Amino acid sequence: MGTEYEPTAAADSAARLQKLFEGHRLTPTQRRIAHCMVGRAADAPFLSSVELAELAGVSQPSVTRFAVALGFDGYPALRRHLRDVTPASPAPGGAYNEYQQAVHAEIDNLRHLAALLADPAPVIRAGRLLATSRPLPVLGLRAATAQASGFTYFARKVHPDVRLLDEGGTMLADRVDAAVRAGATALLCFALPRHPREVVEALEYAKSAGLTVVTVADSAFAPVARHSDLLLPAAVGTGLAFDTACAPMLLGRVLLEAMCDALPDAQARLEEFDARAVARGLFAD
Structure with a gap:
């Protein structure tokens, strides 16, 4: 009782990613990568370009071109940026079962909204x-x-x-x-x-x-x-x-x-x- 639930940090990460992508003219493939990163906001700073490509269903060079389209020298520079602006995760307040996790994820979505x-x-x-x-x-x-x-x-x-x-x-x-x-x-x-x-x-x-x-x-x-x-x-x-x-x-x-x-x-x-x-x-x- 009384612990602040963890997904708030994920909402903050998703909001930061949305802001990073705003104002850029992205191709459909690049929008797919962006969508995938927002959906995996907590994991995004730690994914390799190969992992992100597999999750988004695109090629690894597409991930590189996506990072360049955002103004970075390449995907490693984008990932470093995401790690720099991602706050440390709070200590877990307890384990949730899969049903509770689904509820907390929706609470997180509502906070983002x-x-x-x-x-x-x-x-x-x-x-x-x-x-x-x-x-x-x-x-x-x-x-x-x-x-x-x-x-x-x-x-x-x-x-x-x-x-x-x-x-x-x-x-x-x-x-x-x-x-x-x-x-x-x-x-x-x-x-x-x-x-x-x-x-x-x-x-x-x-x-x-x-x-x-x-x-x-x-x-x-x-x-x-x-x-x-x-x-x-x-x-x-x-x-x-x-x-x-x-x-x-x-x-x-x-x-x-x-x-x-x-x-x-x-x-x-x-x-x-x-x-x-x-x-x-x-x-x-």
Whole structure:
């Protein structure tokens, strides 16, 4: 009792890596390496170029070129830099089983998200873009379906026209076209690993149709980044057989709050819904 749990240091390391990568034009292969390093932030300063290449699924020369793209003489210089700025790890406060480790990893992801939200400007901008789009299409396929569906459920209480795009196939482009014809100006996408090719293609199509794309993704280096006008990262947990997505879910709720702030009649719509719910006896409590 009373010991501060260890993953906080990992959150700090991940935040430092994100900051190091910001502002650099990285190739898709280099974004893959960056994504891998953020996901293994605690280990990154101690990985050899061969180990990092294997983890990222790229060639060893690609790791070298990645380091040079960041402004270092080579990968050893990048690794020395990471070791210099990485604080010493605190002494372990006790062993955790695999289930506890998964929970602590998610707490760590939430701490990282809280650090990113210290600058609220991107979320405020996203909220305004979503509020002014009538209709507002919300895209989420496969693993991201639940995030998109949850956002849509609540957003419909305050936004006059929210359209859930949760099925792929040839109809997806048709539904994007229909939203554009109806007056949509923005699209919100939830994109989580493994990233379906359909989502990347859908965002490319949405941008070509004139929509501003706001994306919640697991990393700023996700494959959807190059087709997003505004990307808001929220890491997923990878300690269990299937990824956990507490941070993307919470970021979706934060976006809802920002959208409500940008909708002048949001409170009136909520009160109207509550009155109808009471009249219908909709809820048990």
